[in-house]
Amino acid sequence: MLELRNITFDVHDDGQDKEIIRDVSLTLPDRKLIVVTGPNGGGKSTLARLIAGIETPTSGQILLNGEDITHMSITDRAKKGIGFAFQQPVRFKGLQVLDLIRLAAGKHLTVVDACAYLSKVGLCARDYINREVNSSLSGGELKRIEIATVLAKAPSLAIFDEPEAGIDLWSFQNLIDVFQRLREHIQDSSILIISHQERILNIADEIIVLRDGHLVRKGSKDEILPELIGTSAAIPTCRGPEESEAM
Amino acid sequence: MIQFGNIQIDEIQMRLLEEVADLHSVPEGAFNIRSNGKSAARFSTANIEIEPKEDASGINVHIKPGTKNESVHIPVVMTQSGLTELVYNDFYIGEGCDVTIVAGCGIDNCGPKDSEHDGIHRFYVGKGAKIRYVEKHYGSGTGTGKRILNPGTEVYMEENSTMEMEMVQIKGVDDTDRTTTAELAAGARLVVRERLMTHDKQRATSTYVVNLNGEGATADVVSRSVARDDSYQKFDAKIIGNAPCSGHTECDSIIMDNGRILAVPGLEANDVDAALVHEAAIGKIAGDQIIKLMTLGLTEQEAEEQIINGFLK
């Protein structure tokens, strides 16, 4: 279980202080799939980065299973079970997909086992396992490899930041299946997905809406989703965000 | 002592052979093993003849035209502190050959005096021949004496020949000055992949001068390097197009700590149809790469190691 208590995060940008996250408190219970949505620039990625330890809050507390991890390093949080698929995955010259999956798993996986994670995200494993994670991969391929690394890590809190970005329609159903399967085998873990996609919102147990750094709505899917339909926070799969109105 | 074919070598020499030539036992094919300034073992095959030079230190390697799928190993190991040697190895490669040549030098210096191996390799590559050349350099030992390697490589390529060179120096060489020159006739193709890491107070310079003299000659010289601690590297690659040809040189480097790198890519076109390109990039490891690996549970140091290992793979 993850708990955020009165988290604020300010940055100093262009000579002035900017509040990116403003007094956010929330609890991510175990055995739940939570989707965070809200307009671009609302602070969703920042919130994920705060949880993963990439940023440190200006004030407030983060507790993981009751333990205060507010000032814990990224590495230690990862070891305690936090996994994070970046919105914009990183490329590595020379590191192969297999290397990355093995590092994520934290043990020497066989090639067959590593391939299984690629298949889960709809990549033909044979074609990708020895590819370099460099600029020869398309955005969508990279995104799926990123998701595969988090699956290989099998974290107790898995965070996916806009996993659908750059992924084509055909693969989208595959992605939904991945999350549904994760949800079915959730055990004592929890899943946090940042997304605008209606079909991802639809598999959520709970939905959180962030806007301008504020937590503006939080509740069960049945309660929140109807309010969001037709806004940019819940985009039907056939439309891109640029075609939707701002919410 | 370890029995190695019909000679005996010590454990350090065995380890050096493994490092520089991947040899765990006597190699197949032709070989010449040089140890502490002397030829320790030599073997010729029906197609590949290795003979000692009469007027200088070193060997001549003659490869008969049409020799295919054979290899030559010519590793050098030095374990005696204070030894300095200058060795000439000449390769005469017949037309239409397809062979692999594995060179490499390992120095273990446990003493106070510098050990130095300067190997001059000359390759005369016949028409249509295809050569894969692998050269690894490695140093070890706790002595205060330096481990110095100054390889000079000269490549003369006849029409439509191919040479792929893999040059690797990852650890332990204190000072290196490497010069590679190549002359390519029409249709010849040269591919160089250099990987270099320097650490502590090491110094490495690598100079290439490639002349593309015939129509359709191509050269692709790519160096990936890492300079850490207080080390210094200079990469100086020049491609000269004297005919309708194409050339590409690339230097991609990571600096860490107080490492310093000077990259001097150079192009000279003396023909209007010479297409030459160079790229050079030097920078520290991208912060988001380290962060990504940390989110997988690696420490910052482990993340750096993984990134470098991948980069130099």
Ligand SMILES: Nc1ncnc2c1ncn2[C@@H]1O[C@H](COP(=O)(O)OP(=O)(O)O)[C@@H](O)[C@H]1O
């Ligand atoms: N380190 C930073 N410095 C300056 N501005 C930042 C920083 N991090 C985030 N921001 C700003 O905070 C806002 C929220 O960003 P982000 O969390 O990426 O939003 P979202 O993921 O909801 O689109 C954006 O306006 C962004 O430009």
Ligand SMILES: [Mg+2]
């Ligand atoms: Mg975002």
